[in-house]
Amino acid sequence: MARDIQVTFDCADPARLAGFWAEALDYRLQDPPDGFESWGQALEAMGVPRERHNDAAAVVDPKGAGPRLFFQRVPEGKQAKNRVHLDVRAAPGLMGEARMAALEAEAERLVARGATRLHRHEPALPLDAGHIVMADPEGNEFCLD
Structure with a gap:
């Protein structure tokens, strides 16, 4: 269950x-x-x-x-890199340039709402289709995947 x-x-x-x-x-x-x-x-x-x-x-x-x-x-601020993070599926089914363009559009939308863009990881096929590492308004890392 x-x-x-x-x-x-x-x-x-x-x-x-x-x-x-x-x-x-x-x-x-x-x-x-x-x-x-x-x-x-x-x-x-x-x-x-x-x-x-x-x-x-x-x-x-x-x-x-x-x-x-x-x-x-909580009274204390964020101290270090997250050990667990969310992957936001912003480009399901897309690959290559189309995938990265969709991720870039979502990154821009979220930056306008208070997120911070941290790193872009280019596609490294066959396993990594590319992603963008972001931080929410309090610095918690998440990935646009």
Whole structure:
């Protein structure tokens, strides 16, 4: 039996990072609990102080196929290269120049939303079809693949 997974990001600004990843993956912010129109309204009803409202955020795949991404505020900043990262499949089925052009277009879109471009790896067939290494707004590395 396959298990559901959640990918958790430690970060400084959960709302900002959740918004970035929702845009990057065509996800959406997780809805507030039933009976509430917004997370702010729900958190106030739960007695969470206003200064703690950005302690966590989550995004979900609207189709229900991908994992939930959870963002939690931590006091320390990112220290080193990620040991685990996401590969964003931005050019499925494409090879060569068409693949790299699709990856470049996605890199530009994400840079406009706060990402940083780190490295481009040219195709080295037969195994590596080429990819672009990026960082999200808080420096977490990911690949456009």
